[in-house]
Amino acid sequence: MNLFIVNYIIGLVLQFEAVFLTFPIIVGLCYREYQCCAAYAITAVICLVLGFVLRRRPPTADNLYLREGFVAVALSWISLSIFGALPFVITGEIPNFIDALFETVSGFTTTGASILPEVEGLSYANIFWRSFTHWIGGMGVFIFMLAILPLAGAHSMNLMRAESPGPSVGKFLPKVRDTAIVLYAIYIGLTLIGMTAFLIGGMNLFEALTMIFGTVGTGGFGIYNDSAASFTPLQQNLITIFMILSGVNYNVYFCIIYGRLKEIFSFEEVRTYFGIILFSGFVISWDIRHFYPTVGERLRHAFFQVGSIITTSGFSTVDFDAWPQLSKNILVILMFIGACAGSTGGGMKVSRILILIKSVQEELRRIIHPHLIRKKHFDNEVLSEETLRSTNAFTAIYFLLFFVSVLLVGMDELDFTTNFTAVAATINNIGPGLSLVGPAHNFGVYSYFSKCILIFDMLAGRLELFPMLILFMPSCWRKY
Amino acid sequence: MNIIIVGCGRVAFTLVEQLINENHNITVIDIDEKKVQYFTEELDVMGIVGNGTDYQTLLRAGIEHTNLLIAVTDIDEHNLLCCVMAKRLEFCKTIARVRNPIYNTETGFLRRELGLSLIINPELIAASEIARTFQFPSEIRIDTFTRGRIELLHFKVTANCLLNNYPLKYIRSRLKCNVLVCIVTRDDDIFIPDINFVFQEGDAIVVTATPADADAFFLKIGIHTNRAQTAMIVGGGTLGFYLARRLSDVGIHTKVIESDSKRCDELCELLPNTDIINGDGMDERLLIKEGLGKVDAFTALTGIDEENVLLSLYAKKISKGKIVTKIKRTYYSAVISNMQLDSVIFPSFLTADYITKYVRSMNQTSDGNMENIFKLENGRAEALEFFIYEPSLVTDTPIAQLRLKNDLIICSITRNGKLIIPTGQDEFKVGDVVIIITTRSRFYDIKDIVKR
Numbered sequence: 001m002n003l004f005i006v007n008y009i010i011g012l013v014l015q016f017e018a019v020f021l022t023f024p025i026i027v028g029l030c031y032r033e034y035q036c037c038a039a040y041a042i043t044a045v046i047c048l049v050l051g052f053v054l055r056r057r058p059p060t061a062d063n064l065y066l067r068e069g070f071v072a073v074a075l076s077w078i079s080l081s082i083f084g085a086l087p088f089v090i091t092g093e094i095p096n097f098i099d100a101l102f103e104t105v106s107g108f109t110t111t112g113a114s115i116l117p118e119v120e121g122l123s124y125a126n127i128f129w130r131s132f133t134h135w136i137g138g139m140g141v142f143i144f145m146l147a148i149l150p151l152a153g154a155h156s157m158n159l160m161r162a163e164s165p166g167p168s169v170g171k172f173l174p175k176v177r178d179t180a181i182v183l184y185a186i187y188i189g190l191t192l193i194g195m196t197a198f199l200i201g202g203m204n205l206f207e208a209l210t211m212i213f214g215t216v217g218t219g220g221f222g223i224y225n226d227s228a229a230s231f232t233p234l235q236q237n238l239i240t241i242f243m244i245l246s247g248v249n250y251n252v253y254f255c256i257i258y259g260r261l262k263e264i265f266s267f268e269e270v271r272t273y274f275g276i277i278l279f280s281g282f283v284i285s286w287d288i289r290h291f292y293p294t295v296g297e298r299l300r301h302a303f304f305q306v307g308s309i310i311t312t313s314g315f316s317t318v319d320f321d322a323w324p325q326l327s328k329n330i331l332v333i334l335m336f337i338g339a340c341a342g343s344t345g346g347g348m349k350v351s352r353i354l355i356l357i358k359s360v361q362e363e364l365r366r367i368i369h370p371h372l373i374r375k376k377h378f379d380n381e382v383l384s385e386e387t388l389r390s391t392n393a394f395t396a397i398y399f400l401l402f403f404v405s406v407l408l409v410g411m412d413e414l415d416f417t418t419n420f421t422a423v424a425a426t427i428n429n430i431g432p433g434l435s436l437v438g439p440a441h442n443f444g445v446y447s448y449f450s451k452c453i454l455i456f457d458m459l460a461g462r463l464e465l466f467p468m469l470i471l472f473m474p475s476c477w478r479k480y
Numbered sequence: 481m482n483i484i485i486v487g488c489g490r491v492a493f494t495l496v497e498q499l500i501n502e503n504h505n506i507t508v509i510d511i512d513e514k515k516v517q518y519f520t521e522e523l524d525v526m527g528i529v530g531n532g533t534d535y536q537t538l539l540r541a542g543i544e545h546t547n548l549l550i551a552v553t554d555i556d557e558h559n560l561l562c563c564v565m566a567k568r569l570e571f572c573k574t575i576a577r578v579r580n581p582i583y584n585t586e587t588g589f590l591r592r593e594l595g596l597s598l599i600i601n602p603e604l605i606a607a608s609e610i611a612r613t614f615q616f617p618s619e620i621r622i623d624t625f626t627r628g629r630i631e632l633l634h635f636k637v638t639a640n641c642l643l644n645n646y647p648l649k650y651i652r653s654r655l656k657c658n659v660l661v662c663i664v665t666r667d668d669d670i671f672i673p674d675i676n677f678v679f680q681e682g683d684a685i686v687v688t689a690t691p692a693d694a695d696a697f698f699l700k701i702g703i704h705t706n707r708a709q710t711a712m713i714v715g716g717g718t719l720g721f722y723l724a725r726r727l728s729d730v731g732i733h734t735k736v737i738e739s740d741s742k743r744c745d746e747l748c749e750l751l752p753n754t755d756i757i758n759g760d761g762m763d764e765r766l767l768i769k770e771g772l773g774k775v776d777a778f779t780a781l782t783g784i785d786e787e788n789v790l791l792s793l794y795a796k797k798i799s800k801g802k803i804v805t806k807i808k809r810t811y812y813s814a815v816i817s818n819m820q821l822d823s824v825i826f827p828s829f830l831t832a833d834y835i836t837k838y839v840r841s842m843n844q845t846s847d848g849n850m851e852n853i854f855k856l857e858n859g860r861a862e863a864l865e866f867f868i869y870e871p872s873l874v875t876d877t878p879i880a881q882l883r884l885k886n887d888l889i890i891c892s893i894t895r896n897g898k899l900i901i902p903t904g905q906d907e908f909k910v911g912d913v914v915i916i917i918t919t920r921s922r923f924y925d926i927k928d929i930v931k932r
Contacts, residue, residue, distance in 0.1 A: 157524070174482075174505040174526040384513065 004073045011054030013076040015374045018047040028125035036125035039090035069158030074467040081105045089371025097446045105455045107133030109462035112220025112314035112431030115444040131210035134219025138344035139187045148182035162467045172254045173416045194242040201235045215242045218345045220431040229314040240307045247311030247339030269351040281306045284327045312346040314431020321438030335424045346429030355391045409450040426454045427461040486532030487553030488515040494832035507541045519889045531906040532562040552577045573597040608720035614708040614777040637683045642701040648677040657697040659689040662917045668859045708776035714761035715781035728753040737761045779804040866914045866926040880904030883931045888918040
């Protein structure tokens with residue numbers, strides 16, 4: 001383990017965070033919340049100074065191998081969250097540090113689970129920062145760094161690999177940096193288009209900004225107590241559209257930009273993703289027919305909730321905890337499926353589910369024809385053993401972590417639905433679960449110990465498990 | 481520039497390392513998934529698994545936005561086919577590696593007819609490099625360009641050199657040497673000498689000449705070239721063959737030691753003027769018997785790097801001649817640089833350098849009938865290569881009668897593969913490749929060289 005390069009990278013990330021922290025200061029100045037500005041300024045200075053301290057020794061050799069990449073990403077996300085939580089504590093609006101950390105991790109990992117019963121009580125700067133963390137965490141800090149800094153070299157790919165969601169991380173363009181730039185360009189483009197749409201839809205600038213951060217980052221922090229319920233139907237539909245668009249594999253947008261329109265229909269994953277959304281949306285809108293009088297209302301609520309859960313955003317227009325059991329079951333299943341690989345969403349990813357289903361088919365076929373030789377295809381390409389192995393490993397670890405977490409948070413003696421969906425909602429970066437952690441409630445019911453478990457789950461879920469888990473491998477820390 | 485490299489071998493790796501530093505976007509293609517993976521993990525490139533001659537694979541690699549395709553797989557025919565495909569499909573420039581000596585004699589034909597930009601033969605490049613080391617002392621630096629057709633010899637005029645205070649016009653008339661002085665650097669001033677120029681001590685001079693003329697010239701002006709008269713080559717592979725042929729062409733008495741008797745027979749047929757000795761090159765007695773102690777130049781070109789190193793170390797103990805060691809694996813370079821070996825040659829480095837040079841020149845070529853630009857003297861002078869496609873006001877007229885612009889010199893004419901160092905009586909013909917060296921103006925067309 002080369003700790004120098006890890007320190008150096010954490011230093012860099014902290015300095016970037018200092019830059020990000022200037023945005024809430026601007027918001028604070030606009031709304032004359034000078035106390036908040038001071039809190040953010042103090043945090044920014046701490047980040048900046050600590051960044052310089054960590055970076056005082058430039059790395060001698062650029063031996064940033066996969067191990068260092070994973071550890072650097074995991075530790076950077078932890079430090080990012082710790083320092084991002086400071087303003088909440090300093091302003092006193094979330095006085096307890098664990099609570100503030102939960103809120104910030106929930107922000108950076110684009111979960112959107114909150115411990116606050118009253119969001120509207122927060123100052124504008126804090127609300128803005130909460131939503132802005134979604135936007136930063138959505139595409140990822142490292143991709144941002146790679147796009148801006150000439151950290152060139154093949155090894156910087158290891159950082160991207162550790163941060164990007166999906167079973168196999170590819171590049172659109174030969175260079176890591178160009179790929180990162182294109183990714184961020186798409187991300188910013190989507191943000192700007194969405195924001196314009198929201199403004200036209202009648203939101204004010206602050207609403208449009210914070211809501212679009214939560215939407216394209218697939219985060220889900222609302223700015224009102226009732227999440228997205230108080231927006232007009234048009235605004236809710238706009239949010240639905242942009243949530244679903246943000247859950248699409250960014251390869252599709254890349255193909256659109258580069259004029260390869262024929263290819264966009266060839267993505268098996270994206271077709272399945274839309275298929276699932278349409279299917280679940282219609283089934284739920286039928287299932288909730290007794291709740292809402294008009295078809296339009298049923299469709300709007302059904303698709304908003306489906307889009308919100310499958311993209312792992314976690315906004316809500318209604319308390320879906322009150323919905324019939326079938327709808328709730330569908331939503332819980334959608335929590336696990338998650339969005340497309342290569343998007344800002346969380347969950348297991350549609351492509352992994354597809355690969356797993358194909359493996360199951362394969363196993364069954366092998367029982368019928370024991371000597372059959374067949375390769376599984378995905379997007380017209382043969383699936384490599386490597387991808388299969390890592391998908392299987394991911395699934396195994398995912399469920400192991402899931403059940404261990406359910407067991408641990410079970411010590412709070414809450415009901416099973418609460419525990420099960422709380423872990424599902426955090427590990428998949430969704431936000432609200434059912435029962436006591438449903439859309440109308442919050443995670444404040446849990447003890448600090450359980451909150452720590454859930455914080456870990458959120459980070460592990462966002463970073464695709466391995467970077468967080470590798471921190472617990474003793475051999476990872478050995479020099480040799 | 482967007483570059484596709486087909487084949488992920490040693491040369492490709494070195495090449496990518498060099499080209500990445502010059503900010504090119506590189507995509508590599510190979511059939512072997514493991515090799516592609518190694519490349520994408522170690523270098524900032526995009527990897528595509530597939531066959532380079534497959535149109536779909538080329539499309540996935542983005543051939544439509546590619547400026548250059550370099551084919552360096554192990555199979556010559558595969559490389560050529562790749563390049564032809566790419567050329568026909570998207571009109572990008574193409575470079576193919578072709579090793580088989582059978583194709584080597586037809587390089588020009590192949591290149592022209594298949595529309596390739598460059599055909600490289602690593603063994604041939606390595607052979608020329610070794611031959612050059614044998615022929616010239618270290619005071620003379622040699623630059624090769626335009627696909628190895630022409631050599632520029634750099635040297636400094638010293639106090640006891642004949643050229644000190646010698647007028648340029650006497651070189652042809654009194655020394656009777658057919659050499660062309662292209663560029664002179666004096667006190668940080670760079671210029672093309674005119675007919676009244678007088679050399680001074682300290683001038684750095686660039687001349688061009690055919691190898692035989694160059695020899696005679698250096699002998700006459702008193703730069704002792706300590707040219708090897710005899711040479712010994714251990715290993716009669718392709719490289720050994722190229723080198724032996726090259727050396728016997730310039731009149732160096734060469735012995736090739738080869739253990740395979742069948743190969744010896746072949747070599748005898750191919751190299752009538754060379755002594756072919758059938759025996760184990762690692763056998764000290766044989767080497768001594770064949771005169772290792774008295775030979776002027778020795779090189780070990782067996783297929784095994786370790787043998788080459790040991791042989792060279794042994795030869796160094798016995799002989800006072802120049803010794804060149806060939807090493808295939810580039811990983812050894814760190815260890816070998818610590819050893820007491822005179823000069824070491826890595827064919828894959830040479831090949832990669834050669835291609836990189838070409839890519840650099842490609843960057844600067846624009847429209848017009850200019851084929852290539854080469855930077856000389858740290859970019860302060862340029863060598864421009866033109867192909868004459870059609871008759872114009874500069875063709876079929878003796879050069880002396882053309883009203884040429886200042887600051888340029890016609891360095892060479894290549895006609896049907898033969899190099900001509902031009903004098904005033906020569907003229908351009910359609911189909912010639914002309915090289916012009918200039919210090920100032922940029923030209924885009926061969927017609928730009930005359931005053932309007």
